Amino acid sequence: MGDTTFMEHPISEDTLQLLFQASNSSNLENSLEILIQNAKSDSGRLELASRRILPAVLNIVQSLSLTSYHHHHHHHNQTLSLCFKLLRNLCAGEAANQVSFIELNGVAVVWNVLRSEASFSGPDHGLVRWGLQVLANVSLGGKQHQRAIWEELYPIGFASLARVGTKETCDPLCMVIYTCCDGNPEWLKQLSSDDGWPVMAEIVRTASSGELVVCCPVISDCFVPLILFNLYDPLSIDHSFCLQFFSLILMVFLTKQNGVYNLLCS
Template sequence: MGDTDTLEYPISEQTLRLLFGASSSTDLEKSLEIFEEISKSASGRSELSSKGILPAVLEIIHSAPCTSQHHFLPLSLKLLRNLCAGEIANQNSFVELKGAGIVSNVLRSVASCSDPDQGLARVCLQVLANVSLAGKDHQHAIWEELYPNGFVSLARLRNRGTCDPLCMIIYTCYGGNPELVRKLYSDSGWPIMVEIIRTASLVGFGEDWLKLLLSRICLEESQLPLLFSKLWSGAASEGEVSEFRDDQLSSEQAFLLEIVAEILNERITDVAVTRDVALFVYEIFKHSIGVLEHAPKAKSGIPTGCAAIDVLGYSISIMRDICAQDDVKGGIKGESEDVVNELLSQGLIDLLLSLLHDLEPPAIIRKAIKQSEKRDKAEASRLRKPCLYKGFRRDIVALVGNCLYRRKHAQDEIRGKNGIILLLQQCVTDEDNPFLREWGIWSVRNMLEGNEENQRAVAELEVQGSVDVPEISALGLRVEIDQKTRRAKLVNVP
């Protein structure tokens, strides 16, 4: 009858007769292999359910010692995972027979080992993930077994194979049970997300469950400020956000913003960013600018490996996409909020122009500019700052361009702050800033569209000769006056 005598607890004769009869085999290992193959199809899972195979498998898992890594255990868990994949009868039987406790005991045993079996943990989590899809009762059973310490221990395994199904379980439970959401946003719940982010930042992730989870938590539920604050030392107490400290920025915080930036870029038309989240990102941006004072010239794009630079870069990316959303709704409150105008009222454009002004000009501009005797000596001697990362200037220009899109008060602010020439200077190719020229032209186009004052200002600058070289003509551009509308426009020089 196979190697059943090595099991920690004996399997009943009734169970063995059931398994051997259903598989037409007298060897337990062979029987499990036959069932695993059958369970790969929906019809096979249904057939095995009608024969009562799942209770027998749970008995084997309960009997097999985890410490010996007996071959019955991983084989039985793989079979159990397949049986619970979309077969409601098996999922219900799993909960009724306390399967969540049996599998959770295996997980606790694995997580407590000095050298945990990551493969075994992954299969266990896949079992629970499949069961969690069946409904609230199933989710509650799993949550009660693992929250919070079990989830935290599993998140600390630092393994991509376990991180993905763990995120699936939490995301699925999170979406189905408001009660569980409240638990996740408590002092005992936040360490779960903190450890998941630390693991993913170290080993990466292979599936989209982490993104789905962070999209819901950080953007839909507007919890980005609190989660971000939990990722540095001296984390806030429950419901509070720590005071921003740029010298405490961590690689995990940079990773979190990177994922949030990816989510927003991918779902820009259907994820609404609330005022609180937008202003928090703006605060991160403002406080991170200090890194300009001591950062070396860019050698790569983000991520650079420097948390402060990466946090700055991803905060710009997030605001760029926030400002690209024409109509942002107020998230969970359902109130309509003009988040972009709120950012503009906080001095966003003034800060961006100041950053551009302080950066050394693009290489092509530096070569073209001729020193003038009338040029202010203080300006000439002023130390310009290099780009923090490849694409830094481009990202700033892109954010400016999105702010200007069909917002006349923002267009007027560019003119009022003498930013027209500065924007014209960005319409160039630059090896350190891919697609700078395209974003520059986009920004200038948005600056001029529907704004006759800005159009006249650009036309007058060319007539006066103050931007003839290099700010316009050396950029491969010129200003033309439309004969019908009498409006100025930028065109490419053939």
């Protein structure tokens, strides 16, 4: 357990032994890397779910989030990155892991790390990207999973993550919001309110066109009237953003007319 002794809130021996036995390794980072590979297959995810690896990984994330962050920053982030990648793979279509994540309050555990990372101005936001990929996979588990994410992150969390301002982080954020709002008019209405508008403004300025094309059909009906109204009101909202969003909606319309839309969304 040598590489965990610096922690103010050390990882429990039981948690470490569970990972070591599952990976046949005696080093935490090596163990996580092995399990990341194992969790890439359906059978691997199912086996790791039966071993209750996900609760152990969440325990590690929670322990790391309570440590003295400014000491051992590189080592701290490296281990967290591996944990997020493993959580992402574990939750990729495996219902047992998705349910376990929600039951163990995994959204709050992950968000606690993302909140700290989103406030840093450095060029590398890998932790934010991988954490959002975890939430994107969990959101596909169903309405209960989506509600847990929405109630934890809307609106302040979504806005904070959108302000990170990189395509690598905005793309998975788009997918989380799209999955939550698709078929949920209540949350879609919230997204078009004064609280939700800043979230969409940051996303449209930053995200790649591919992700925006995916998100646009579910929100365009709600936003078009608001955009048109604000284009005529010089005191209301950034006109350049309104024009950019309106251009996006036109692009999606033309893409659909050319028969490419289904390919982009497949």
